[in-house]
Structures are given as C-alpha cells and as structure tokens.
Amino acid sequence: MSRRLKTAAGLGLTAIMLFPVYWMINVSFTRDTDMRASPPHVFPFDPTLEGYRAVLDQQLPYLGTSLLVGLGTVLLTVVLSAPAGYSLAKLRPRGGGALSFVLLIAQMIPGIIMAMGFYAIYLKAGVLNSTAGLILADSTIAVPFGVLIFTAFMSGIPDELTAAATVDGAGPLRTFWSVVLPVSRNAVVTVSLFAFLWAWSDFVFATTLDGGGDHQPITLGIYRYIGNNNQQWNAIMATAVIASIPATLLLILAQRYVAAGVTAGAVKD
Amino acid sequence: MAHDTTIRTGAAATVPVRAGTAPARRARRTRQVAAWAFLAPVVAYLLAFYAYPLYRNLDLSLRHYTVRSFVQGDAPFSGADNYRTVFGDPSFGPALLHTVVFTGVSLVFQFALGLALAVFFAQSFRLSATLRALFLVPWLLPLIVSASTWSWMLNSDSGIVNAALGVVGVDPVNWLTSPQWSLVSVIIANIWIGVPFNLVVLYSGLQAIPGEIYEAAALDGSTGWSTFWRVTFPLLRPVSAITLLLGLVYTLKVFDIIWIMTRGGPTDSSTTLATWSYRLSFGSLLPEFGPGAAVGNLLIVMALVCGLVYIRIQHRQAT
Structure with missing residues (x-):
C-alpha cells in the first residue's frame, strides 16, 4: 500500500470510529419536526439552535456544579497523592511496597460498590446530596491512580538533585516543595487532567449520592432529560455536546499527557 | 527543632x-x-x-435491612442469608451469564480491533499521529454522552442504524426494546468505548519492539501476515496479557452504559451483576440493601481474582 493510500484508509477508519460523535452533533442541530423523519437527516440542512437554547435555559446550573466538583476533585487528588508519591519514590518507607499493592487493588474495586458503601455512610452522617460529599466520593476514582503516577514520575528524578538539596540544608519538606514538585509539572498536569475528566464524567456516584440534591452535576442533567422528555433529542444531544467539551479540550491541548496517562495503567469506570 | x-x-x-x-x-x-x-x-x-x-x-x-432499620442502623445480623437469597434468586443465573458474555465478547472485539488498528497506525504515513489521537475521543467522552448517543442511534423507529439497515434491505431491529437484542446493543456500545484503550496500549507495545527484529525477519524472507504471526504477535504477548486483564477488570464493573441504555431490561435481558446490584439497592421504592450489597461483594471477589492474576503476571514480567 502506498503511503497516500494508507492516509486515505486512516481517514476512513477514523471517520467510521467518530461517526457517533458526528451523529450527536448532527442531532443537536436538528429541528424537532425533522427528528422523526424517515430516513433521518444525515446533515442538518435546516439547522436550529433550539437545543442549545434549551441548554442555556435549563442546564447551566448543572454545568456549574460539575465544574466545581471537577476542580474540587483535582485539588483533593493532587494534595493527597503528590506527597505520597514523593515518599514512595524517594524516601523508601518500610511497607511502601505493600501500600502500592493496596493502591493497585483499590483501583479495581467497582465504583458501584463503593457508591453503596458511601450511601450508607452519607445517609447516617446526613451529607447525602452535598457537593462536598460528591467531591470526596469522586476523588476515590482518582487518588490511587494519582499516587501511582506520581510515584512512577518521581522515581525518574535523579537522586543527585534531591541529594544536592539535602546538602544545601533542605529537609524533606523543603526538598519536596522547592525541588521535586516543580520538576514534576508533567505528572501534576496528567493527574489533574484525569481527575477532572473522571469527576466531570461520573454518573455512578452522582446518581446514588446526589440524586436528590439542589446542586446536581451535568451527568444527572442529561439523565433527567432522557427520562423526562423522550421527544426533545436535540436538547439532549446539545447538552451531550457541551458535556463533551472538557474531553475535547483536553485532547487538543494536552494530547501527549493523555496518551501517557492511558498507558500508565489506565483506569476508567 | x-x-x-x-x-x-x-x-x-x-x-x-x-x-x-x-x-x-x-x-x-x-x-x-x-x-x-x-x-x-x-x-x-x-x-x-x-x-x-x-x-x-x-x-x-450480612444483615437483614429494611428501609427503617437502614436509617436507624439496628438491623439484625443474618449471616449468609442475603447470599443465599441472591444465589436462589431466578435473576442470578441470567445476570451471571450476561456478565460473562458481556465481558468476554467485549474483550475479544476490543482487543482484536485495537490490535489491528495499532498495527495499522504503527506504519508511518501522513496524519498517522493525529488520527490516532482522534481515536481516543470515544474513550474520553463521559459515558452518559456515549450511552445516550448510542441510544438514539439504535432507536427502533428513528435511529440511523435501522435506517442504514433498511437501505441494504434488512428489516428494522428493536435494538433496545427486544430481549434478544438488548445485550448485543450494550455490547456494541461498550466495544466502541473500549477500542481506543486497547489501541493506545498495544500501540505503545508495538513501539517497544526493536526495528532490527523486523529487518532480520525481512532478510529471512518473511512478509506481511507471517511476520505478524511469527514475530509481532509473540513479542507482543506480555503487553497483550496486561491489556486483556486490565480490560477484564474494567469491563466486569461496567454499569453506566447498560443502565443508561436499557436499565438492564427488557425483563432482565441485559442485566449484569453490576446493574442487578444497583437495581436491588436503588432501583425500586422498596430497596433491598442486603442482597444488593451481597451481589456487589460477589462482583468485588471476581474483580479481585482477575486483578491478582494481573498483578502476578505484571510482576513476573518486571523481574
């Protein structure tokens, strides 16, 4: 096969793979009256923005909550996992191996089971339907991954660098804060991106722990849409398009971090 | 100090x-x-x-819960009763079978497609890197987005899939609303979501195979298919094992896609252990927290067994 032919084949395969994404965008611009057309319109020749107008009218609070939950999860995840990664990579604690093992196992526990445990605890503690509770629960998806990524990355920092800091009189805290953390920027970015994306996409914790809350995330916004009005698919798909923006931005702005994160022991619920 | x-x-x-x-x-x-x-x-x-x-x-x-005792926390200890209830439930057999089929079929297709695409993208051609990045999109989208998009595409009356089938003369299929097809439908959506992960991991595995090996194989007169089966595939075995086992652990716990697309129905036809567990605990006005948790714990045991195999293999490869 010539190289040009391969590029053509590659384009074709990508087009097939991304067809559902195209369809989502297509439907989001389709008029209600054309929605049940047979055969379906493969291109919105007579596009409408009513779907997006519905999003602006009804879904903005959900988007705001998701943003807040995502950022909160990022913060919590990085604050918890970066120091742990530093310790496991550079300070060689006794029992560190066992802890890494526990973290690997923790990643494999189905989210739905964690959700049940959280539900029982939150119900008793009276923190069901709270944003903070949702942030805490969402962070359980990302923290084990975060520690493993930070450990792997910080193990690659030359010992000479930390030793030099020690000779200059820096303790572990200083070394961590002023030497290790600044050179670990890539790891911070990778962990933050994935933590945000997982929290943003989470449905399991949202539906169990925040199903009756005043501030619900966008995944529940879409879910309620599907449940309530089976007819307004342009509004549903418009919300889906908006909910996909973080993933798209991430891919455009931070492609290499994404690939690194996937191969570094990818996890997804 | x-x-x-x-x-x-x-x-x-x-x-x-x-x-x-x-x-x-x-x-x-x-x-x-x-x-x-x-x-x-x-x-x-x-x-x-x-x-x-x-x-x-x-x-x-391990306790007998009712809604009242769930709130008050004074449910009586009932030993393995919930587990006995679950095992004796007529839903148990189908749910287990669906879990195995869902996981097995998803894995086979995700892996085969991911590997084929990885081999394809490993060749150098223009736009290769960009297109490979675009392939990640399905994996990065929120599951509710993928699931609802597939729901509409598979809609019996107005979905594009049935319209396309109609063009080639196939009668419309009730993808989501008939018991024969609901499991197939959620498997299709799940394969679509899982291919990118397999592609990326297997691609990085391919990159790690030194070019000299291919040159040596070419000198020996090996081409195309035989190079793939005799050189690439055996050398890729460690990475393949890891990919499949990780896939296994993550497919066992798939819940969102099935619940959003079919809610495990119609009549349990796409119920897996994960959705069954959720339905028992949260799906009705009379929640059965005890049996729900029991199903969940069975799922944990299955995931952990696979997980331990994974860790063992990875450990053996590392040393």
Missing part, C-alpha cells in the same frame, strides 16, 4: 555510615518518620474512604 533533625537525616542519608551505630540508627528512624509523615494523609484517606465504605458494604450484606 524539627528542621534541625531533618537536616541531620538528609546528611546521614548521603554520607555512607556504618550500619548499627547509634546516630545512624537514629537517622534512619527519623527518615522513616518523615517518609510516613508524607504518606499519612493518603493512608488516612484510604482507611476512611476506601476501607470504611467497603466494610459498611460487607456489613450491609
């Missing part, structure tokens, strides 16, 4: 000291204290937000 001791710890760490002397021992001890001080937040976190919910879940599965 604290600062003082840390300085000494650091110095002791860089200067080789004979083990056993009192200062060295003290230095090592302060170093351990520092190491665990950095770990303390995560350890506390794991205990509070992993171990405790799991313990609560185990506790739920």
Whole structure:
C-alpha cells in the first residue's frame, strides 16, 4: 500500500470510529419536526439552535456544579497523592511496597460498590446530596491512580538533585516543595487532567449520592432529560455536546499527557 | 527543632555510615518518620474512604435491612442469608451469564480491533499521529454522552442504524426494546468505548519492539501476515496479557452504559451483576440493601481474582 493510500484508509477508519460523535452533533442541530423523519437527516440542512437554547435555559446550573466538583476533585487528588508519591519514590518507607499493592487493588474495586458503601455512610452522617460529599466520593476514582503516577514520575528524578538539596540544608519538606514538585509539572498536569475528566464524567456516584440534591452535576442533567422528555433529542444531544467539551479540550491541548496517562495503567469506570 | 533533625537525616542519608551505630540508627528512624509523615494523609484517606465504605458494604450484606432499620442502623445480623437469597434468586443465573458474555465478547472485539488498528497506525504515513489521537475521543467522552448517543442511534423507529439497515434491505431491529437484542446493543456500545484503550496500549507495545527484529525477519524472507504471526504477535504477548486483564477488570464493573441504555431490561435481558446490584439497592421504592450489597461483594471477589492474576503476571514480567 502506498503511503497516500494508507492516509486515505486512516481517514476512513477514523471517520467510521467518530461517526457517533458526528451523529450527536448532527442531532443537536436538528429541528424537532425533522427528528422523526424517515430516513433521518444525515446533515442538518435546516439547522436550529433550539437545543442549545434549551441548554442555556435549563442546564447551566448543572454545568456549574460539575465544574466545581471537577476542580474540587483535582485539588483533593493532587494534595493527597503528590506527597505520597514523593515518599514512595524517594524516601523508601518500610511497607511502601505493600501500600502500592493496596493502591493497585483499590483501583479495581467497582465504583458501584463503593457508591453503596458511601450511601450508607452519607445517609447516617446526613451529607447525602452535598457537593462536598460528591467531591470526596469522586476523588476515590482518582487518588490511587494519582499516587501511582506520581510515584512512577518521581522515581525518574535523579537522586543527585534531591541529594544536592539535602546538602544545601533542605529537609524533606523543603526538598519536596522547592525541588521535586516543580520538576514534576508533567505528572501534576496528567493527574489533574484525569481527575477532572473522571469527576466531570461520573454518573455512578452522582446518581446514588446526589440524586436528590439542589446542586446536581451535568451527568444527572442529561439523565433527567432522557427520562423526562423522550421527544426533545436535540436538547439532549446539545447538552451531550457541551458535556463533551472538557474531553475535547483536553485532547487538543494536552494530547501527549493523555496518551501517557492511558498507558500508565489506565483506569476508567 | 524539627528542621534541625531533618537536616541531620538528609546528611546521614548521603554520607555512607556504618550500619548499627547509634546516630545512624537514629537517622534512619527519623527518615522513616518523615517518609510516613508524607504518606499519612493518603493512608488516612484510604482507611476512611476506601476501607470504611467497603466494610459498611460487607456489613450491609450480612444483615437483614429494611428501609427503617437502614436509617436507624439496628438491623439484625443474618449471616449468609442475603447470599443465599441472591444465589436462589431466578435473576442470578441470567445476570451471571450476561456478565460473562458481556465481558468476554467485549474483550475479544476490543482487543482484536485495537490490535489491528495499532498495527495499522504503527506504519508511518501522513496524519498517522493525529488520527490516532482522534481515536481516543470515544474513550474520553463521559459515558452518559456515549450511552445516550448510542441510544438514539439504535432507536427502533428513528435511529440511523435501522435506517442504514433498511437501505441494504434488512428489516428494522428493536435494538433496545427486544430481549434478544438488548445485550448485543450494550455490547456494541461498550466495544466502541473500549477500542481506543486497547489501541493506545498495544500501540505503545508495538513501539517497544526493536526495528532490527523486523529487518532480520525481512532478510529471512518473511512478509506481511507471517511476520505478524511469527514475530509481532509473540513479542507482543506480555503487553497483550496486561491489556486483556486490565480490560477484564474494567469491563466486569461496567454499569453506566447498560443502565443508561436499557436499565438492564427488557425483563432482565441485559442485566449484569453490576446493574442487578444497583437495581436491588436503588432501583425500586422498596430497596433491598442486603442482597444488593451481597451481589456487589460477589462482583468485588471476581474483580479481585482477575486483578491478582494481573498483578502476578505484571510482576513476573518486571523481574
């Protein structure tokens, strides 16, 4: 096969793979009256923005909550996992191996089971339907991954660098804060991106722990849409398009971090 | 004060000291204290937000709960009763079977497609890197987005899939609303979501195979298919094992896609252990928390067995 032919084949395969994404965008611009057309319109020749107008009218609070939950999860995840990664990579604690093992196992526990445990605890503690509770629960998806990524990355920092800091009189805290953390920027970015994306996409914790809350995330916004009005698919798909923006931005702005994160022991619920 | 001791710890760490002397021992001890001080937040976190919910879940599965006692927390201990209920439930057999079929079929297709695409993209051509990145999109989208898009595409009356089938003369299929097809539908959507992961991991595995091996194979007259089966595939076996086992662990716990697309229905035809567990605990006005937790714990055991196999294989490869 010539190289040009391969590029053509590659384009074709990508087009097939991304067809559902195209369809989502297509439907989001389709008029209600054309929605049940047979055969379906493969291109919105007579596009409408009513779907997006519905999003602006009804879904903005959900988007705001998701943003807040995502950022909160990022913060919590990085604050918890970066120091742990530093310790496991550079300070060689006794029992560190066992802890890494526990973290690997923790990643494999189905989210739905964690959700049940959280539900029982939150119900008793009276923190069901709270944003903070949702942030805490969402962070359980990302923290084990975060520690493993930070450990792997910080193990690659030359010992000479930390030793030099020690000779200059820096303790572990200083070394961590002023030497290790600044050179670990890539790891911070990778962990933050994935933590945000997982929290943003989470449905399991949202539906169990925040199903009756005043501030619900966008995944529940879409879910309620599907449940309530089976007819307004342009509004549903418009919300889906908006909910996909973080993933798209991430891919455009931070492609290499994404690939690194996937191969570094990818996890997804 | 604290600062003082840390300085000494650091110095002791860089200067080789004979083990056993009192200062060295003290230095090592302060170093351990520092190491665990950095770990303390995560350890506390794991205990509070992993171990405790799991313990609560185990506790739920061993007691007889009603809505009232769930709130008050005074449910009587009932031993393995919930597990017996679950095993005796007519839903158990189908749910287990669907879980196995869903996981197995998803894995086979995800892996085969991912591998084929990885081999394809490993060749150098223009736009290769960009297109490979675009392939990640399905994996990055929120599951609710993918699931609702597929729901509409598979809609019996107005979906594009049935319209396309109509063009080639196939009668419309009730993808989501007929018991024969609902499991197939959620499997199709799940394969679509999982291909990118397999592609990326297998692609990085392919990159790790040194080019000289291919050159040597070419010198021996090996081409195309035979190179793939005799060279690429055997060398890719370690990465393949890891990919499949990770896929297994993550497919076992798939819940969102099935619940959003079919809610496990119609009449349990796409119910897996994960959706069954959720339905028992949250799906109706009369929640059965005990059996729900019991199903969940069975799922954990299955995931952990696969997980331990994965860790063992990975460990053996690393050494």
